[in-house]
Amino acid sequence: MYIVTAKEMYDWDRKSIEEAGMDGKLLMENAGRAVAGQVEKQVRSDQYIIVLIGAGNNGGDGFVIARTLLNKGYAVKAWQLVPDEKIKGDALAHKQLYLGAGYELDHLTEVNQLFRELDQADVVIDAMLGIGVEGKLKSPFDQVVAYVNQTQAYKIAVDIPTGVPADEGVTEFDGLQADYTCIIAAPKMSVFLQHTAPFYGEWEVVEIGLPPLKLNKPSQSLWERYKAIASLPKRNPFSHKGTHGKGLLIGGSYLMPGSIALSARAALRSGAGLATVASPGSAWPSVSSHIPEATAVDAKEVNGMLAGRLDVDFSNFDAIALGMGMGRSNASQEIVRQVMEEADVPVLIDADGLHHLKEFLEVLKNRNRPTILTPHPGEMAGLLGITVPELLARPFERGRRFACSHGVYLVLKGPATIITAPDGTQVVESSGNAGLAKGGSGDVLSGILLALVMQSESISEALCNGCFLHGKTAELLTGERYSQSDLLATDLIEGLSQSFRTFSI
Numbered sequence: 168m169y170i171v172t173a174k175e176m177y178d179w180d181r182k183s184i185e186e187a188g189m190d191g192k193l194l195m196e197n198a199g200r201a202v203a204g205q206v207e208k209q210v211r212s213d214q215y216i217i218v219l220i221g222a223g224n225n226g227g228d229g230f231v232i233a234r235t236l237l238n239k240g241y242a243v244k245a246w247q248l249v250p251d252e253k254i255k256g257d258a259l260a261h262k263q264l265y266l267g268a269g270y271e272l273d274h275l276t277e278v279n280q281l282f283r284e285l286d287q288a289d290v291v292i293d294a295m296l297g298i299g300v301e302g303k304l305k306s307p308f309d310q311v312v313a314y315v316n317q318t319q320a321y322k323i324a325v326d327i328p329t330g331v332p333a334d335e336g337v338t339e340f341d342g343l344q345a346d347y348t349c350i351i352a353a354p355k356m357s358v359f360l361q362h363t364a365p366f367y368g369e370w371e372v373v374e375i376g377l378p379p380l381k382l383n384k385p386s387q388s389l390w391e392r393y394k395a396i397a398s399l400p401k402r403n404p405f406s407h408k409g410t411h412g413k414g415l416l417i418g419g420s421y422l423m424p425g426s427i428a429l430s431a432r433a434a435l436r437s438g439a440g441l442a443t444v445a446s447p448g449s450a451w452p453s454v455s456s457h458i459p460e461a462t463a464v465d466a467k468e469v470n471g472m473l474a475g476r477l478d479v480d481f482s483n484f485d486a487i488a489l490g491m492g493m494g495r496s497n498a499s500q501e502i503v504r505q506v507m508e509e510a511d512v513p514v515l516i517d518a519d520g521l522h523h524l525k526e527f528l529e530v531l532k533n534r535n536r537p538t539i540l541t542p543h544p545g546e547m548a549g550l551l552g553i554t555v556p557e558l559l560a561r562p563f564e565r566g567r568r569f570a571c572s573h574g575v576y577l578v579l580k581g582p583a584t585i586i587t588a589p590d591g592t593q594v595v596e597s598s599g600n601a602g603l604a605k606g607g608s609g610d611v612l613s614g615i616l617l618a619l620v621m622q623s624e625s626i627s628e629a630l631c632n633g634c635f636l637h638g639k640t641a642e643l644l645t646g647e648r649y650s651q652s653d654l655l656a657t658d659l660i661e662g663l664s665q666s667f668r669t670f671s672i
């Protein structure tokens with residue numbers, strides 16, 4: 168499923184009408200009917216529904232929704248919030264169909280009159296403004312949105328909650344706080360941004376008859392369950408441990424042995440054939456007690472942290488994951504540089520590895536094999552030299568620019584993880600829940616990603632599937648034995664079995 172900007176959505180609309188011969192009024196009819204169908208699944212026939220209608224095509228959708236629900240016998244009142252002359256084009260055509268059907272339309276003259284009605288409503292359908300919103304809400308929308316937000320009614324937004332921008336970059340706005348949003352044709356970018364996503368509530372996408380073969384393909388899409396099921400690695404009955412990849416995990420320190428143990432264990436639980444750990448000798452007994460299946464290589468240490476160069480032939484491995492629990496000692500930096508310059512295999516860098524890498528980002532360009540960086544927003548902001556709010560205001564654009572200019576795969580972690588390939592293609596993986604917001608879950612992800620990179624033809628697919636498994640495991644576990652509060656990273660690793668049984672079929 169593609170994710171669109173407002174511009175891309177308007178382009179789809181134009182192409183469908185001008186090039187594929189679709190009719191704008193028909194698209195609006197389809198959109199309104201599809202939304203009404205979803206509304207029906209959520210309301211009872213004895214509930215009182217108010218449809219709030221604005222000036223643009225979002226309002227046009229509102230006329231179709233109101234007419235369709237009235238046709239079906241629901242108790243609906245439609246309120247037009249703008250003067251008659253503002254309603255034009257396809258929206259006007261649908262207003263005429265609504266009136267032609269003999270239904271009543273209320274006009275806003277005095278907001279308190281509407282507010283009294285809103286107090287009685289069980290359900291409010293927001294067809295005020297869609298993706299055409301510009302700047303801060305003007306009257307009467309600012310007052311109506313503020314009032315609706317504090318009513319008890321169940322709030323359904325059409326396409327996008329009024330006031331919420333479709334694109335990234337706008338952080339100052341007043342938006343309608345929806346319980347549910349019925350999105351038209353494709354999710355907009357703001358569905359996945361931390362400052363806008365909460366306004367959507369639950370959401371679904373409805374199909375409205377746009378012709379997919381005639382539409383430009385946006386560079387962003389959403390990773391979905393069916394894609395994961397089709398592309399997760401399958402075990403070949405004639406395989407041996409070498410077939411599934413030999414991974415080297417570099418990290419851990421005397422006071423932080425857990426991270427690298429979690430990563431190694433997660434890698435083996437995710438199908439890696441072999442996991443070898445390069446950690447300080449002083450940390451190894453603790454690491455090996457958690458993961459007896461892993462082997463170790465000798466590594467020098469100073470004060471319990473990796474130091475100097477590793478005496479390892481990197482070509483003996485299929486991929487490397489670097490940085491988990493490594494610590495930020497300057498003495499460890501040399502190893503990061505060595506791996507970047509000498510390892511001719513895919514390398515994933517996480518956590519403290521990213522801290523060290525920041526000092527010599529220019530090495531990334533010289534690598535011949537894929538490099539994967541897996542920062543959380545704080546680490547990404549550090550790599551870019553900006554603040555976290557600056558990053559989160561435009562994560563798609565910032566992430567794309569970084570991945571393209573440094574030639575890396577970027578896994579920008581968050582409630583919606585954005586995975587960017589060096590060519591700028593972006594995939595959002597949005598599974599998981601707040602149970603993952605805990606120390607150690609990033610280490611588990613690094614291990615899963617390492618394992619999948621070694622077992623997949625496509626790095627992008629491996630990264631999407633790794634994030635999918637990580638998130639889905641949290642969802643499965645918190646739906647059963649655990650809650651989001653008590654879930655631990657170690658539980659996640661043991662829960663991977665359940666995800667593989669569910670999705671890798």
Ligand SMILES: NC(=O)C1=CN([C@@H]2O[C@H](COP(=O)(O)OP(=O)(O)OC[C@H]3O[C@@H](n4cnc5c(N)ncnc54)[C@H](O)[C@@H]3O)[C@@H](O)[C@H]2O)[C@@H](O)CC1
Nearest residue numbers: 180198223224225296297298299300301302303304305326
């Ligand atoms: N293929 C498509 O693109 C389709 C789009 N449809 C609907 O059309 C919507 C987009 O339609 P429009 O482009 O007409 O945009 P809107 O419906 O968002 O309306 C834009 C209008 O709202 C007013 N406005 C903008 N910013 C405002 C502000 N800050 N305060 C107060 N008023 C403001 C202006 O009068 C502007 O003309 C979509 O969200 C969707 O609901 C559907 O009808 C079906 C087809």
Ligand SMILES: [K+]
Nearest residue numbers: 293296327329
């Ligand atoms: K809306």
